[in-house]
Amino acid sequence: MSFTTFIQHCLTGISLGGAYALIAVGYTMVYGILRLINFAHGDIFMMAGYFMIFAMVSLPWAVAIPVVIIATVILGVAIERVAYKPLRTAPRMSIMISAIGVSYLLQNLATYLFTALPKAYPTIPLLKKIFQIGDISASLVTFITPVLTIALVIGLVMMINHTKIGMAMRAVSKDFETSQLMGIKINTVISMTFIIGSALAAVGSILYFTDRMSVTPFSGTLPGLKCFVAAVLGGIGSIPGAVVGGFIIGICETALVALGYSTFSDAFTFVLLIIMLLFKPTGLFGEKIIDKV
Amino acid sequence: MKKSVKWILNVVMIALVVLLLIFLENNKSDQGMLISVLQKGAILAIVAVAMNLLNGFTGLFSLGQAGFMAIGAYTTAIFLIPVAAVDGVYYMNGINPGIKAFKEVIETAPSWLQACYPYLALIVGGVFAALFAALIGIPVLRLKSDYLAIATLGFSEIIRALLSSPQFDTITNGSYGLNKIPGFSNLLIPFIIAGVCILLMILLIHSTYGRAFKAIREDEIAAEAMGINLFKHKEMSFVISSFFTGVAGGMLAMFMRSIEAKTFSIALTYDILLIIVIGGIGSVTGSVLGAFLVTASKEWWLRFFDQPQTIFGWEVPLFRTGFRMVIFSILLMVVVLFYRRGLMGTNEFSWDGIWNFIKKPFTKKKTAKGGAAQ
Numbered sequence: 001m002s003f004t005t006f007i008q009h010c011l012t013g014i015s016l017g018g019a020y021a022l023i024a025v026g027y028t029m030v031y032g033i034l035r036l037i038n039f040a041h042g043d044i045f046m047m048a049g050y051f052m053i054f055a056m057v058s059l060p061w062a063v064a065i066p067v068v069i070i071a072t073v074i075l076g077v078a079i080e081r082v083a084y085k086p087l088r089t090a091p092r093m094s095i096m097i098s099a100i101g102v103s104y105l106l107q108n109l110a111t112y113l114f115t116a117l118p119k120a121y122p123t124i125p126l127l128k129k130i131f132q133i134g135d136i137s138a139s140l141v142t143f144i145t146p147v148l149t150i151a152l153v154i155g156l157v158m159m160i161n162h163t164k165i166g167m168a169m170r171a172v173s174k175d176f177e178t179s180q181l182m183g184i185k186i187n188t189v190i191s192m193t194f195i196i197g198s199a200l201a202a203v204g205s206i207l208y209f210t211d212r213m214s215v216t217p218f219s220g221t222l223p224g225l226k227c228f229v230a231a232v233l234g235g236i237g238s239i240p241g242a243v244v245g246g247f248i249i250g251i252c253e254t255a256l257v258a259l260g261y262s263t264f265s266d267a268f269t270f271v272l273l274i275i276m277l278l279f280k281p282t283g284l285f286g287e288k289i290i291d292k293v
Numbered sequence: 294m295k296k297s298v299k300w301i302l303n304v305v306m307i308a309l310v311v312l313l314l315i316f317l318e319n320n321k322s323d324q325g326m327l328i329s330v331l332q333k334g335a336i337l338a339i340v341a342v343a344m345n346l347l348n349g350f351t352g353l354f355s356l357g358q359a360g361f362m363a364i365g366a367y368t369t370a371i372f373l374i375p376v377a378a379v380d381g382v383y384y385m386n387g388i389n390p391g392i393k394a395f396k397e398v399i400e401t402a403p404s405w406l407q408a409c410y411p412y413l414a415l416i417v418g419g420v421f422a423a424l425f426a427a428l429i430g431i432p433v434l435r436l437k438s439d440y441l442a443i444a445t446l447g448f449s450e451i452i453r454a455l456l457s458s459p460q461f462d463t464i465t466n467g468s469y470g471l472n473k474i475p476g477f478s479n480l481l482i483p484f485i486i487a488g489v490c491i492l493l494m495i496l497l498i499h500s501t502y503g504r505a506f507k508a509i510r511e512d513e514i515a516a517e518a519m520g521i522n523l524f525k526h527k528e529m530s531f532v533i534s535s536f537f538t539g540v541a542g543g544m545l546a547m548f549m550r551s552i553e554a555k556t557f558s559i560a561l562t563y564d565i566l567l568i569i570v571i572g573g574i575g576s577v578t579g580s581v582l583g584a585f586l587v588t589a590s591k592e593w594w595l596r597f598f599d600q601p602q603t604i605f606g607w608e609v610p611l612f613r614t615g616f617r618m619v620i621f622s623i624l625l626m627v628v629v630l631f632y633r634r635g636l637m638g639t640n641e642f643s644w645d646g647i648w649n650f651i652k653k654p655f656t657k658k659k660t661a662k663g664g665a666a667q
Contacts, residue, residue, distance in 0.1 A: 031439075035439075036439075037439045037442070037443060082630075083626065083629075083630065086630055087629075087630070090633065092438055092439070093348070093352075093354055093438070093574070094629065094633055096354065096438075096439065096442065097566065097570055097629055098626070098629045098630065100563060100566060101567075101622065101625045101626045101629050102626070103563075104563055104567075104622045104625065105619070105622035105623065105625075105626060108615065108618035108619045108621070108622045109619055109622070111615045111618065112613075112614075112615035112616055112618070112619045115614075115615075116615075221559060225443070225446065225447070225450070228443060229443070229447070232440070232443070263454055263457065263458040263459065264454060264458065266450060266454055267450060267451040267454035267455065269447075270444075270447030270448065270450055270451050271451065273443070273444065273447055274432060274433070274444055274447065274448075277432075277433075277436055277440060277444060278432050281436070281440070
């Protein structure tokens with residue numbers, strides 16, 4: 001493999017990792033607060049892809065992007081209100097089944113509304129502009145993704161560490177009941193979590209699908225699972241961890257594809273997960289949780 | 294209700310089921326839909342009960358069913374494809390010479406062995422699934438609820454990737470899948486196998502092991518304090534459940550006659566989860582009932598949602614391909630949100646239960662009267 005192809009693959013990997021990182025942050029935040037694997041998150045991401053297709057039909061891209069983000073946020077919060085809120089006191093298995101149910105519903109709804117055939121993703125001219133540095137050529141989206149990801153995550157971490165709602169989030173993730181007793185409005189905090197998670201998923205979906213060119217009702221499942229793995233890898237509940245995990249998974253996946261093992265690239269993610277869970281179940285940046293009787 | 298009455302009712306019910314099946318066997322051509330729905334229902338009932346053994350009785354939220362079914366299905370299919378059809382099935386990559394030689398030996402085996410060969414193949418499929426489960430159970434079962442779910446889901450995806458990978462082309466035929474799998478020789482067979490499997494699982498649930506499983510489900514730490522070996526029992530539940538899932542996977546291969554890795558995607562696991570949620574997590578009869586109901590409504594009763602319909606010249610809107618599954622998922626969400634106990638909750642089917650259910654409206658009046666008199 002020549003040096004230029006190596007760099008080319010590295011760029012692809014980092015770009016893919018950036019999109020994964022944005023989705024993984026959504027998983028890690030919801031898990032940190034509700035202790036729930038939001039199985040529907042991957043499908044929210046897929047729906048954001050469809051929203052973009054329809055928004056771009058009549059709107060210029062600069063207007064379409066905020067519209068898509070707002071629509072995705074509404075979807076995410078609506079899902080939380082309808083499917084998760086009534087089950088807040090239920091056993092964890094029921095709420096997880098509810099999450100799987102929402103994922104099933106979104107996939108079937110998308111199949112019904114948009115058919116199972118892949119729909120072409122619109123090209124955003126600015127993102128698709130080709131750059132040429134020496135022998136290496138890449139579209140702008142490849143460079144924008146990691147930069148945007150890191151900027152958004154730094155903003156998010158600042159918000160969590162320095163604002164009132166951020167403090168409330170940290171309190172809720174530490175102890176759900178006590179923070180409720182301290183006067184924190186749990187529902188607002190949870191909605192906020194879903195707003196942030198869905199908005200990041202929408203941004204991630206724009207970056208991801210711009211590279212992939214097409215959306216199907218099932219194109220959210222596997223990225224969703226991989227991003228959850230990324231969140232576990234980085235230590236669930238930790239935002240920097242999710243970002244690092246996202247980049248690791250994105251780069252490893254691209255490396256495997258580049259080496260010719262593309263059939264195993266999906267399986268590898270899960271192998272990584274299992275190895276991680278065996279040797280360091282709390283992930284790279286996670287805190288150790290002690291079970292109390 | 295008297296015990297003798299219950300016995301009579303049981304015998305009558307079994308006789309009715311057998312009569313129905315014999316009737317169907319003799320009228321195969323007219324009742325094609327009913328037969329295929331019942332067969333698929335019976336197969337899914339095994340998986341659902343096996344999943345319930347794990348999720349409902351041991352409290353291990355595992356989502357690896359599709360993977361174990363895939364192992365069972367591929368094993369059974371590879372054993373059963375007749376020698377004459379082999380070259381046609383593996384037309385792209387050729388078959389592994391070892392497997393072909395084995396098949397040729399089997400072809401010359403005595404007839405009694407040939408007769409029970411399909412059952413042996415099913416059992417071997419189950420054993421392979423169980424072996425694999427035993428292997429992955431060692432690391433995975435140390436994980437807690439959600440991590441276990443995602444790890445088992447991951448394993449099922451790994452199995453799917455391995456089955457369709459070009460490295461195993463001469464065994465699993467890669468992405469082309471396997472076909473020309475011989476089906477069941479008689480309509481009754483899948484029901485008998487399903488009955489035996491479910492009966493074995495019921496016996497297990499009622500044994501001391503079953504009680505230990507339930508103790509683990511209620512409270513792991515308390516169960517451990519009572520002297521239950523957590524790992525041993527979890528592993529046992531996982532392995533046994535996977536064995537039956539593998540057998541059911543083999544039966545599915547025989548039922549569908551052709552399989553490919555895509556058949557065993559996450560969606561299959563979700564379908565089975567749907568069955569046990571609708572039937573009631575923690576109820577064997579609920580799972581069986583759920584399996585038949587879900588299969589029948591999905592493949593048969595709700596089919597009309599997928600076709601454009603006109604009622605009195607008025608075209609019903611929304612009815613087109615895919616609408617059935619939307620209705621189905623909404624139904625699932627309604628069950629999850631409002632009837633969390635499902636059809637049966639943790640209750641089992643019993644004649645006493647039905648009797649009380651019939652009596653209920655009358656007994657209620659009585660108590661109301663009594664209350665007024667006080």
